Amino acid sequence: MELKEEFISLAHGGGGRLYQELVHDVFLPAFDNAYLRQLNDSAICPVSASALAMTTDGYVVHPRFFPGGDIGRLAVCGTVNDLCMSGAKPVYLSVSMILEAGLPISELRLICSSMAQAAKEAGVFLVTGDTKVVEKGRGDGIYISTAGVGLFPDGKDAYPQKIQAGDRILISGEIGNHGLCILAAREELGFDPAIESDVAPLHSLAEALQEGLPDIHAMRDPTRGGVASVVNEWAGDGLSIEIDEENLPVSSAVAAASNILGMDPLYVANEGKLLLALPEKDCEAALKIFHAHPLGKNAACIGRVIEDGRALSCVRSPYGTQRLLDLPYAEQLPRIC
Amino acid sequence: MELKEEFISLAHGGGGRLYQELVHDVFLPAFDNAYLRQLNDSAICPVSASALAMTTDGYVVHPRFFPGGDIGRLAVCGTVNDLCMSGAKPVYLSVSMILEAGLPISELRLICSSMAQAAKEAGVFLVTGDTKVVEKGRGDGIYISTAGVGLFPDGKDAYPQKIQAGDRILISGEIGNHGLCILAAREELGFDPAIESDVAPLHSLAEALQEGLPDIHAMRDPTRGGVASVVNEWAGDGLSIEIDEENLPVSSAVAAASNILGMDPLYVANEGKLLLALPEKDCEAALKIFHAHPLGKNAACIGRVIEDGRALSCVRSPYGTQRLLDLPYAEQLPRIC
Numbered sequence: 001m002e003l004k005e006e007f008i009s010l011a012h013g014g015g016g017r018l019y020q021e022l023v024h025d026v027f028l029p030a031f032d033n034a035y036l037r038q039l040n041d042s043a044i045c046p047v048s049a050s051a052l053a054m055t056t057d058g059y060v061v062h063p064r065f066f067p068g069g070d071i072g073r074l075a076v077c078g079t080v081n082d083l084c085m086s087g088a089k090p091v092y093l094s095v096s097m098i099l100e101a102g103l104p105i106s107e108l109r110l111i112c113s114s115m116a117q118a119a120k121e122a123g124v125f126l127v128t129g130d131t132k133v134v135e136k137g138r139g140d141g142i143y144i145s146t147a148g149v150g151l152f153p154d155g156k157d158a159y160p161q162k163i164q165a166g167d168r169i170l171i172s173g174e175i176g177n178h179g180l181c182i183l184a185a186r187e188e189l190g191f192d193p194a195i196e197s198d199v200a201p202l203h204s205l206a207e208a209l210q211e212g213l214p215d216i217h218a219m220r221d222p223t224r225g226g227v228a229s230v231v232n233e234w235a236g237d238g239l240s241i242e243i244d245e246e247n248l249p250v251s252s253a254v255a256a257a258s259n260i261l262g263m264d265p266l267y268v269a270n271e272g273k274l275l276l277a278l279p280e281k282d283c284e285a286a287l288k289i290f291h292a293h294p295l296g297k298n299a300a301c302i303g304r305v306i307e308d309g310r311a312l313s314c315v316r317s318p319y320g321t322q323r324l325l326d327l328p329y330a331e332q333l334p335r336i337c
Numbered sequence: 338m339e340l341k342e343e344f345i346s347l348a349h350g351g352g353g354r355l356y357q358e359l360v361h362d363v364f365l366p367a368f369d370n371a372y373l374r375q376l377n378d379s380a381i382c383p384v385s386a387s388a389l390a391m392t393t394d395g396y397v398v399h400p401r402f403f404p405g406g407d408i409g410r411l412a413v414c415g416t417v418n419d420l421c422m423s424g425a426k427p428v429y430l431s432v433s434m435i436l437e438a439g440l441p442i443s444e445l446r447l448i449c450s451s452m453a454q455a456a457k458e459a460g461v462f463l464v465t466g467d468t469k470v471v472e473k474g475r476g477d478g479i480y481i482s483t484a485g486v487g488l489f490p491d492g493k494d495a496y497p498q499k500i501q502a503g504d505r506i507l508i509s510g511e512i513g514n515h516g517l518c519i520l521a522a523r524e525e526l527g528f529d530p531a532i533e534s535d536v537a538p539l540h541s542l543a544e545a546l547q548e549g550l551p552d553i554h555a556m557r558d559p560t561r562g563g564v565a566s567v568v569n570e571w572a573g574d575g576l577s578i579e580i581d582e583e584n585l586p587v588s589s590a591v592a593a594a595s596n597i598l599g600m601d602p603l604y605v606a607n608e609g610k611l612l613l614a615l616p617e618k619d620c621e622a623a624l625k626i627f628h629a630h631p632l633g634k635n636a637a638c639i640g641r642v643i644e645d646g647r648a649l650s651c652v653r654s655p656y657g658t659q660r661l662l663d664l665p666y667a668e669q670l671p672r673i674c
Contacts, residue, residue, distance in 0.1 A: 015560070015665075040423060042423040042425065048387075053382075054465050056433045056466060096394060133671070147431045225353055328351070335472075
C-alpha cells in the first residue's frame with residue numbers, strides 16, 4: 001500500500017483504506033519491530049519485573065523542526081527521560097498523533113524517521129500507536145502524545161526522590177539550550193552560532209550513575225520550568241537548596257542570548273539534562289561518571305541542601321548576594337515542548 | 338491551591354505555579370489514587386504478570402459533550418476496551434491533554450469527573466498525566482490521548498485473533514449508536530428520541546466470555562469504521578465472512594436516522610460493542626453469557642466464516658441478495674472519537 005497524496009487530509013484519520021495506507025506506507029517502515037507488527041489494537045509485550053514505571057507527555061512544540069532536533073525526537077527522548085529518572089529501564093512506548101489536515105506527508109515522514117532514530121538510541125520499542133486528523137485551523141501541523149513503560153528488574157527499586165541535609169546538587173551539563181533554541185527558531189532571531197537543542201535520551205547516563213552510586217537521593221530531568229522548578233520542588237520539610245551561580249554550566253551562546261532576551265537560564269527548559277542529589281561524600285565519584293559519559297562532559301556540582309527551616313531555594317551570586325528561586329507563575333515560553 | 342481563573346490560558350500549560358494549581362485543584366481531586374499521588378514524572382506501579390498489553394488512542398471527538406457521554410468517558414472506555422479485547426486485564430492508564438486556551442475550566446472539571454467515573458466502572462487507575470495548552474485557534478477545546486497497560490496473569494495468553502472456517506460471528510448488541518449520536522449532536526439534528534452513544538467499558542463482559550468460553554478465536558470492539566471494517570480485516574487467507582442483515586441488532590432510532598442520512602450502520606462507529614468469532618458449537622453458550630450481562634442483552638449471532646477462497650466479507654439481505662462489505666476509503670464521519 002502506497003500513499004499517493006502529498007498532504008494529510010481528514011480522510012487519513014478514518015478507519016478506512018487511506019488510514020491503512022498511512023500506517024503501511026509511513027508508520028510501519030519507520031518503526032518496524034515485532035511488537036508493533038502484531039498490528040492489533042493492543043501490543044502484547046513480555047514483562048520480567050515486579051514493578052513498572054508509566055509516564056506520558058504531550059508535545060506541541062512550535063516550530064516542529066529546530067536546530068538539534070524536531071518534535072519527533074523530543075517526543076521519544078522526553079518520555080524515555082521521564083522513565084529513566086525513576087530508575088526504571090525504558091522499554092515500550094506508545095505514540096498518539098493528532099495531525100492537522102494539510103500537513104505535508106514528507107514532514108510526517110521526517111518526524112517518524114527522527115522518532116525511530118531516537119528510539120534506537122534509547123533502546124526502546126514503539127509498540128503501538130494511533131492517529132487522528134483534525135480540520136485545518138483546529139491544530140498546528142502535528143501534536144504527539146507519547147506514553148512509556150519502563151521496567152524494574154526484580155530487586156531493583158525506584159529512586160526515593162528524597163533529598164537530605166548535606167546533599168550536593170549536580171547537573172549533567174550546560175543549561176538553557178533547548179528553551180532558547182526554540183525561542184530563537186520561533187522568532188527567527190538568527191543567533192550566530194545557532195543555539196542547538198540538547199534533546200537526547202538520558203537512559204545510559206542514568207544507568208551508569210545508578211550502577212556506580214549506591215546512594216542517589218533524587219534524580220530529575222529539568223524540562224519545563226528549568227532547573228529552578230526542580231530545586232523549588234525539592235526544597236521543603238525545613239530543607240533549603242542553595243545554587244552557586246558561578247558554578248552553573250552555561251554556554252557562551254546561551255549566556256549571550258539570555259542577556260539580550262532578559263531570560264534566566266535557570267528557568268529555561270532542557271531536554272537532555274539530568275539533575276542529581278546525593279551525599280557530599282559521593283560527589284567526586286559522581287563527577288567522574290558524568291565526565292566519562294558523552295552527555296555528562298560539562299557536569300558540575302552546582303549547589304547544596306541545607307537545613308535552615310526555611311524550605312526555600314535560592315541562587316547565590318559570585319558576590320555573595322542571594323536571590324530567591326521562586327516557582328514561576330508560568331513557563332516563560334509557551335509550547336517549548 | 339485553588340484556581341481563580343475561569344478559563345484555561347497558555348500559562349496553565351507551563352511548568353509553573355498556575356500549572357500546579359490546575360493539577361492540585363482539578364486533576365488530583367478527580368483522579369486520586371495511590372499511584373497518581375506519587376506525583377513524579379513516572380508513576381511506579383506493581384506488576385504481577387509475564388506479559389502486558391499496551392495501547393494508545395487520541396480522542397478529538399466533536400462535540401465534546403453528547404447524549405450518553407463526553408470526550409472524557411470516551412477516552413477512558415476506548416482505551417480500556419482496546420486492552421480487554423486482547424484478553425488482558427486493563428489496569429493502568431495515562432492521560433495526556435492538549436487544551437486550547439479559552440476552554441472553560443468548568444468543562445474541564447466535568448470531563449475529568451466523567452473520566453474518573455469511567456475509570457471506577459472499569460476498575461483502572463489513571464496513574465500519570467500531562468497537560469499542554471495551545472493558543473486559541475490551534476486546537477478545539479480539548480484533545481485527550483490516553484495510553485493503557487493491561488496485564489496477563491501468568492499462564493493466561495492473549496487471544497489468537499485468528500478466525501477459522503465454520504466460526505460464527507456474534508455481536509454484543511445494537512450497532513451504530515455512537516457514530517449517529519455524534520453526527521446528530523454535531524449537526525443538531527434533534528432526533529426524537531435522541532440517539533445515545535453506547536460508550537461503555539467492556540472489561541467485565543470480555544472477562545465473562547473469556548472465563549466461560551475456552552475457544553474464542555477473535556474478539557474486537559468495532560469502533561472507527563464499524564463492524565464492516567473489523568470483518569473486512571478478519572477475512573483473508575481464503576476465508577470469507579458472511580453477515581446476515583436480518584440478524585443485525587439495530588435500534589429503531591438508528592435504523593430511522595440511517596435511512597434519512599443515507600448511512601449504513603455496519604460502517605458506523607460503536608464504543609461499547611464487542612464482536613466475537615468462535616466455533617459454531619460454542620455459539621449457544623456465548624449467547625447465554627452475553628444475555629446475562631447488562632451490555633450483552635441484545636447480542637445476536639450475525640454471521641459466519643466460510644472457506645471459499647475469495648477472502649471477502651459480504652452482507653446477505655433477507656431476500657438472498659449479497660453486497661460486498663468493502664473497506665471504506667475513509668470513515669464516513671470525521672472526529673467521531
